[in-house]
Amino acid sequence: MSISSSSPALPRTLIRNLPQFEGQRVRLLGTLHTRRNLGGLQFLVLRDRSGTVQAVEQHLDLPSPESSLELWGTVVRAPKGGLEIQVEGLNTLSSAQTTPLEIPKLALVHQATALDWRGLTVRGLRERAILKILAAVLRGFRAALDAEDFTEISTPKLVSAGAEGGANLFALDYFGQAAYLAQSPQLYKQMMLGAFERVYEVGPVFRAEPHATSRHLNEYLSLDAELAYISSEEDVMELETRVLGRIVQEVSGCAAELDLLEAKLPEVPAQIPRITVADALELLRREYGYTQAGPDPDHEAERLLGEHFARAGSEWVFLTRFPASARPFYTYPEGEETRGFDLLFRGTEITSGGQRIHDYEQLRAATERSGLEASLQDYTEIFRYGMPPHGGFAIGAERLTALLLGLGNIRLARAFPRDCHRLTP
Amino acid sequence: MSISSSSPALPRTLIRNLPQFEGQRVRLLGTLHTRRNLGGLQFLVLRDRSGTVQAVEQHLDLPSPESSLELWGTVVRAPKGGLEIQVEGLNTLSSAQTTPLEIPKLALVHQATALDWRGLTVRGLRERAILKILAAVLRGFRAALDAEDFTEISTPKLVSAGAEGGANLFALDYFGQAAYLAQSPQLYKQMMLGAFERVYEVGPVFRAEPHATSRHLNEYLSLDAELAYISSEEDVMELETRVLGRIVQEVSGCAAELDLLEAKLPEVPAQIPRITVADALELLRREYGYTQAGPDPDHEAERLLGEHFARAGSEWVFLTRFPASARPFYTYPEGEETRGFDLLFRGTEITSGGQRIHDYEQLRAATERSGLEASLQDYTEIFRYGMPPHGGFAIGAERLTALLLGLGNIRLARAFPRDCHRLTP
The missing domain is CATH 3.30.930.10 (Bira Bifunctional Protein; Domain 2)
Structure with missing residues (x-):
């Protein structure tokens, strides 16, 4: 399956509302919170103002964390429970350089440094x-x-x-x-x-x-x-x-x-x-x-x-x-x-x-x-x-x-x- | 009738709520907005955060305008329409000296002076x-x-x-x-x-x-x-x-x-x-x-x-x-x-x-x-x-x-x- 960059004509869904869309196609807007490659699959966590959700696909070419994304796919039940997105395509709206601090790991950062940033x-x-x-x-x-x-x-x-x-x-x-x-x-x-x-x-x-x-x-x-x-x-x-x-x-x-x-x-x-x-x-x-x-x-x-x-x-x-x-x-x-x-x-x-x-x-x-x-x-x-x-x-x-x-x-x-x-x- | 200074055990009524109390005794709190003596009767206008009302009595000894008052009496229909208070008594909570500007007549005051005050x-x-x-x-x-x-x-x-x-x-x-x-x-x-x-x-x-x-x-x-x-x-x-x-x-x-x-x-x-x-x-x-x-x-x-x-x-x-x-x-x-x-x-x-x-x-x-x-x-x-x-x-x-x-x-x-x-x- 190849990844599409032409977004579907769907209204935006907020992450907190995903339970209403199980089994359906959705279009999300948000920030790339984390990404990792596991057994050939690309896992990412998308963050929007309402929450976070995991998304999965094999062929994703992901930008750096903190990039702004438009992403679409199907809402499915994840193997370990909860919902995740089976990605069909994405666009990078604003690509981030490598951040000086990892946003998901701020608990490890000295408080003064975190305030400087x-x-x-x-x-x-x-x-x-x-x-x-x-x-x-x-x-x-x-x-x-x-x-x-x-x-x-x-x-x-x-x-x-x-x-x-x-x-x-x-x-x-x-x-x-x-x-x-x-x-x-x-x-x-x-x-x-x-x-x-x-x-x-x-x-x-x-x-x-x-x-x-x-x-x-x-x-x-x-x-x-x-x-x-x-x-x-x-x-x-x-x-x-x-x-x-x-x-x-x-x-x-x-x-x-x-x-x-x-x-x-x-x-x-x-x-x-x-x-x-x-x-x-x-x-x-x-x-x-x-x-x-x-x-x-x-x-x-x-x-x-x-x-x-x-x-x-x-x-x-x-x-x-x-x-x-x-x-x-x-x-x-x-x-x-x-x-x-x-x-x-x-x-x-x-x-x-x-x-x-x-x-x-x-x-x-x-x-x-x-x-x-x-x-x-x-x-x-x-x-x-x-x-x-x-x-x-x-x-x-x-x-x-x-x-x-x-x-x-x-x-x-x-x-x-x-x-x-x-x-x- | 002599004026009482011992206030009745009534909850405070706001002036905007007086229509609900026609014919009843009420207790008001507010500021003396204006006062005048007309044909032996004392007329005053009381102002609270919700509006103004006229009140009348023969024997009132009123402090200066802008004094804070507690006032009680009966809500009656005024001769010229609207409601007024037939005063039974009042207390001065805080007495004002003569103000440098008349609050009811600020339209006549130069704007810079009004801002100074x-x-x-x-x-x-x-x-x-x-x-x-x-x-x-x-x-x-x-x-x-x-x-x-x-x-x-x-x-x-x-x-x-x-x-x-x-x-x-x-x-x-x-x-x-x-x-x-x-x-x-x-x-x-x-x-x-x-x-x-x-x-x-x-x-x-x-x-x-x-x-x-x-x-x-x-x-x-x-x-x-x-x-x-x-x-x-x-x-x-x-x-x-x-x-x-x-x-x-x-x-x-x-x-x-x-x-x-x-x-x-x-x-x-x-x-x-x-x-x-x-x-x-x-x-x-x-x-x-x-x-x-x-x-x-x-x-x-x-x-x-x-x-x-x-x-x-x-x-x-x-x-x-x-x-x-x-x-x-x-x-x-x-x-x-x-x-x-x-x-x-x-x-x-x-x-x-x-x-x-x-x-x-x-x-x-x-x-x-x-x-x-x-x-x-x-x-x-x-x-x-x-x-x-x-x-x-x-x-x-x-x-x-x-x-x-x-x-x-x-x-x-x-x-x-x-x-x-x-x-x-």
Whole structure:
């Protein structure tokens, strides 16, 4: 049998839909994932956006892996089970040179090297599955808030001052003025409550922090929500619990990706446990003999608390009533403490949130104490003109994704990660 | 009757839901939009995220407009028709000082002043309605592409080189390296096709163009899509037509906002007319006596073409086969012309798109000619390893929104616009 290069007039079939075509002729488009010659037969694996399939023929003259192919043939049951394609013909749409890394064997490649070649290694089955899950996280976040009548907003990334002061800001020249990249949409999302009551944003934030850890990125996607007419931070925690439930539900729809990544999704309980920071630190001292210096639970404290609550049945725990010294100026005070909270998931902080100050005089006093008064005037001024009680939260999308999937490194949850040593590709 | 300050144990009712509660007691939360005293009666208009309603009582002691209120009373038919609230009591949740501008009368305020006070003026009914429509544009864009199996991506905004060269880039220091703000996700979205075949992104882009016109922003939201396995730019134009249809459908769901803005939505024909740039310039010469210097239709040419095709029944027209001199290096050549296109809507360009070069050698030659070769190596290199034929497009979200609503100025379609004179609020 000779191989044809004249493709049949068939619509394209996606690999995931092949079970509907057993015994029939199909036309596929995709990338040559692997090829090998076995006992005179050519075996290839074709990869498209929906999956992979093996294809077989005797006389194939195959280009290098990663070439783009159009391929047609009959869907048959493979000797070892599953479906394969008995190839009748193929065209090379774009032929690849020999790749510096084998896409099917990225598990063997050093992570830094894989990131250097990210434009290519993003094609890996695991690599792309992770980014599919990230997209599902974003979809779930938006769906939850759309259903609760939130308005999506887009706040400026070019700003004249930072929400948390001048530290950790990237600076640039903006037509002769000093500008910065927004480290958070915090101040803008609060201002927009006067118009919309309930707002959210999915957008990049920028942190000029000079560390390169497995938990931090210098540019990441922040999932921000803010809502008015709350009674306390309790309303914010309840909202976040619903949002997380919806995110996990959306991610659970990515069955093939979760399978491939061997990920086990968490339950989101109707009521996530809460513990005050003071009680948490006391618990750690008493039950784990762990003491720390600062008022803000450190990484090890978070890890221990995560384990403690996981044993009690929840992979999530809200740390509430943060001390004022560990919170930004806009946090609503509650005696010596605040109505600020963190959410730990699997022993790592994924959220800061809380009720915010809405009273103008109180906010002005807080900005004065913070030393940021002058640069915050556009923001503070709005509170002169009536601002309802409100609060909100922010989730780091890549960090949540990395923890959901049990990835050791947050960089894998971002297409082209930026750390203090990495600005390319 | 004396006014109560102890609120009844009723759930909150949104103003848009009041018709379901005629004759019943309700509890409302919102902002004091206006107040006046007429013949001994106090009239107020309350505004919440869903609408406005008039409320009446004799003995009200009202705070300043823009104060946040909790208000309760009975829903009655107003003497002049419609529903109003017979107030039984209210609480001031947050009291406003006298505002520098009257929110119900922003039409009388100079636009620059309104933008200086944007954190406050965004509360205006028209102002917030525009941003609601922008949110619907984003929803429609995503819904159209989700339905066609596209993957949402998030590409870096901190980059080492620009997609269109060094001009018009904001520069910054990134831990000792020269970095720029991405003027487009172009190169990254192309690279990701090897993994996903079909990608989209909704994200900010940054243009350091020193103009301050009614059509340009220095930071705006770009709606980017890119898809593989196309036959020509025709597939891209067909995709964009479906996407625009879905966007207009989503926007048409915002009936109250469209009413308020007196906006008339366009039809999106199943087949948007196409004309080549050469034919368009010839048409303008012949029928309108209009000639221009450059190869790229200028603003006046766009306006005339918009009118011409509107008379023939379409508010949209694709300008195809742009000359290579008017297109970026990655555009797929077609003789002396290219497979690049623009889309005009109501006489203004809202999209650039086209088929891209996918062949490595061809791309390398194009980058060499462009003089950008060195800075594009991370990108070009990926094409060595097989890249299917592909193309895509980008729509400026704020520009589309402004044109859909007939706004004279694109700044009104962005929450906190940035132009070369405006970095605050």
